[in-house]
Amino acid sequence: MKSLGRFYLIATLVFLYTPILVMMAMGFNESQLYELPFTFSMRWYDALWNNKILLTAGMNSIIIALITSVLATALGTMASVALSRRTFRGKSLLQLMLLPPIAIPWLITGTAMLIFFYWTGIGRGMHALLIGHVALAIPYVVLVVGTGFRTIRADLEEAAMSLGSTPVHAFFSVTLPLLYPSILGAALFAFAVSLDQFVISYFLATPGYTTLPVQIYSSIRKGFTPEINAISTVLLLGSMTVILIFARFAKPGDTSDKR
Amino acid sequence: MTNVKVNSVAKTYGTTPVLADITTEFPEGSFTSLLGPSGSGKTTLLRIIAGFIKPDQGVVMIGNNDVTDVPVWGRNIGMMFQSYALFPHMTIAQNVAFGLERRGIKGAEARKEVDRALEMVRLPGFGDRTPKQLSGGQQQRVALARAIVIKPSVLLLDEPLSALDRRLRQEMQVELLRIQRESGLTTIFVTHDQEEALTLSDKVAILDKGRIVQIGEPETVYEKPLTRFAAEFLGDSNFLTGTVENGAVRLADGSVVKSTSALPANGSTVTLAIRPEKMAITSGDTADNSIKARITTVIYAGPVLSYHLETADGVPLKLFAQNRDGTVLKEGDEISLGWSAEHTVAVAD
Numbered sequence: 026m027k028s029l030g031r032f033y034l035i036a037t038l039v040f041l042y043t044p045i046l047v048m049m050a051m052g053f054n055e056s057q058l059y060e061l062p063f064t065f066s067m068r069w070y071d072a073l074w075n076n077k078i079l080l081t082a083g084m085n086s087i088i089i090a091l092i093t094s095v096l097a098t099a100l101g102t103m104a105s106v107a108l109s110r111r112t113f114r115g116k117s118l119l120q121l122m123l124l125p126p127i128a129i130p131w132l133i134t135g136t137a138m139l140i141f142f143y144w145t146g147i148g149r150g151m152h153a154l155l156i157g158h159v160a161l162a163i164p165y166v167v168l169v170v171g172t173g174f175r176t177i178r179a180d181l182e183e184a185a186m187s188l189g190s191t192p193v194h195a196f197f198s199v200t201l202p203l204l205y206p207s208i209l210g211a212a213l214f215a216f217a218v219s220l221d222q223f224v225i226s227y228f229l230a231t232p233g234y235t236t237l238p239v240q241i242y243s244s245i246r247k248g249f250t251p252e253i254n255a256i257s258t259v260l261l262l263g264s265m266t267v268i269l270i271f272a273r274f275a276k277p278g279d280t281s282d283k284r
Numbered sequence: 285m286t287n288v289k290v291n292s293v294a295k296t297y298g299t300t301p302v303l304a305d306i307t308t309e310f311p312e313g314s315f316t317s318l319l320g321p322s323g324s325g326k327t328t329l330l331r332i333i334a335g336f337i338k339p340d341q342g343v344v345m346i347g348n349n350d351v352t353d354v355p356v357w358g359r360n361i362g363m364m365f366q367s368y369a370l371f372p373h374m375t376i377a378q379n380v381a382f383g384l385e386r387r388g389i390k391g392a393e394a395r396k397e398v399d400r401a402l403e404m405v406r407l408p409g410f411g412d413r414t415p416k417q418l419s420g421g422q423q424q425r426v427a428l429a430r431a432i433v434i435k436p437s438v439l440l441l442d443e444p445l446s447a448l449d450r451r452l453r454q455e456m457q458v459e460l461l462r463i464q465r466e467s468g469l470t471t472i473f474v475t476h477d478q479e480e481a482l483t484l485s486d487k488v489a490i491l492d493k494g495r496i497v498q499i500g501e502p503e504t505v506y507e508k509p510l511t512r513f514a515a516e517f518l519g520d521s522n523f524l525t526g527t528v529e530n531g532a533v534r535l536a537d538g539s540v541v542k543s544t545s546a547l548p549a550n551g552s553t554v555t556l557a558i559r560p561e562k563m564a565i566t567s568g569d570t571a572d573n574s575i576k577a578r579i580t581t582v583i584y585a586g587p588v589l590s591y592h593l594e595t596a597d598g599v600p601l602k603l604f605a606q607n608r609d610g611t612v613l614k615e616g617d618e619i620s621l622g623w624s625a626e627h628t629v630a631v632a633d
């Protein structure tokens with residue numbers, strides 16, 4: 026049984042990573058038409074360095090993802106505090122309404138946003154992308170942080186208050202440090218949701234302001250070079266580093282110090 | 285180290301009255317237990333004194349200060365929670381120092397106080413560990429150290445021992461009492477365990493449905509219960525009902541029971557409570573009162589024998605007898621029980 030399980034795991038990893046590794050390797054191949062035999066070359070990285078359009082789109086993606094991550098994490102965490110620690114009218118309805126956006130196809134959400142933004146005069150462009158991405162990411166943040174909240178007993182804050190903490194001090198000195206891994210995880214989630222986002226970005230981008238997935242899509246349609254592989258590799262290594270750093274410091278799944 | 289008073293305190297949730305007009309005093313340095321069944325309002329009263337709940341009416345005084353409108357963090361209370369509620373991301377020393385820091389005590393002075401408190405709860409040198417490295421009993425001691433190190437005006441404990449196993453629980457009872465005596469803290473202790481309340485307290489307050497039905501020293505409350513509920517909840521009791529007749533009580537079977545309690549007017553119905561250990565098996569009429577009964581169940585518990593009996597009228601009785609000579613009576617045996625008028629207490633229903 027154990028060896029079967031291991032085989033299964035290895036097979037999964039092979040199917041997941043082989044295409045990615047091939048994609049990365051082709052970025053270092055001399056041929057423009059992805060021809061073999063493999064000849065090592067930094068040609069496409071040089072080309073990428075001079076490809077302002079791809080680089081700008083890449084920068085845009087990262088900036089949007091960072092701002093989305095910060096905003097969505099802040100707003101989502103605040104919503105989570107309210108949902109976990111306060112009682113108010115309509116709370117269960119609100120909590121329930123957070124889930125469907127995760128399941129609604131992005132194509133539908135994207136269309137809806139496009140129409141709505143057109144209608145209200147918000148229009149398209151960076152600000153529209155930001156609003157869209159933050160709105161998309163908030164439910165994930167509320168879910169992740171809310172799960173974290175459930176592992177923290179409410180009487181810890183009460184204990185702090187009995188020792189002289191105001192509710193605000195109790196939150197910042199007791200709850201927040203315990204919530205820290207969840208918040209970090211949520212921020213990462215929000216970052217990934219934004220960086221990954223194609224459909225909504227495609228609708229809300231303008232010719233002058235695109236994100237990397239949108240730019241890659243239009244390049245592929247026009248006929249493309251391994252520069253795409255090069256920028257994908259850079260982005261991939263960047264995200265992997267962020268995730269590994271997170272895994273190292275936040276130890277996701279480790280709740281052993283919370284009763 | 286102050287006395288605590290509550291005056292006409294009441295609390296209602298929705299339409300359910302949880303506390304009804306509670307007025308009582310917890311004298312300086314005393315250990316008072318709030319004893320009552322689950323749902324009787326013990327926690328609510330304690331949390332009102334702590335400041336977590338605002339009463340609908342009434343006044344809470346700590347010392348000479350009316351603290352009714354003062355929030356928890358301004359009341360200088362020490363509170364111990366059932367779950368210990370230690371901060372998992374802090375060391376033991378940081379946990380204990382938390383309240384000191386809130387009071388502006390830091391550095392060497394704080395360290396000295398923390399060490400002293402940890403010594404008091406017999407955990408010297410544990411400061412650098414984290415809560416999860418400690419056993420349940422040790423965490424409990426830390427929670428106590430954290431609550432007393434701030435020299436609170438009053439120490440509040442809500443069933444702090446109920447999560448511990450029996451042995452540890454008894455050990456902690458002794459510790460708690462020692463620490464309370466050493467520190468001289470006015471202490472209010474919520475429990476639903478009557479034995480715990482009797483052994484620890486200077487005063488026991490019995491709560492029933494949001495009211496204090498009786499408050500007094502353990503002996504008084506146990507020996508002279510005021511109500512049927514108090515007699516039944518604190519220890520076991522036998523109850524006989526009869527009619528007052530010339531300073532005594534005539535039962536349905538015509539026999540007369542004497543009591544030293546103040547009895548109501550002739551002709552009124554009265555309930556008498558007699559503790560099962562105050563009754564003895566007698567031969568003849570040597571005691572003030574006696575009654576005949578038949579044994580229905582025998583419970584052998586080692587040092588004590590517990591008999592369930594029934595009188596001719598079908599009144600159930602209990603009898604606790606020391607297992608002194610090793611004779612154990614059998615089911616169906618007819619015996620005669622004797623007890624004194626002094627141990628026959630008239631109680632309100």
Ligand SMILES: Nc1ncnc2c1ncn2[C@@H]1O[C@H](COP(=O)(O)OP(=O)(O)O)[C@@H](O)[C@H]1O
Nearest residue numbers: 297298302320321322323324325326327328329
């Ligand atoms: N926040 C609340 N909302 C509604 N009812 C409550 C609340 N807190 C306590 N109660 C009710 O008040 C009664 C007394 O509760 P509590 O003080 O916790 O009793 P105890 O500690 O003696 O078991 C119970 O019937 C409980 O259901």
Ligand SMILES: [Mg+2]
Nearest residue numbers: 323326327328
């Ligand atoms: Mg309670």
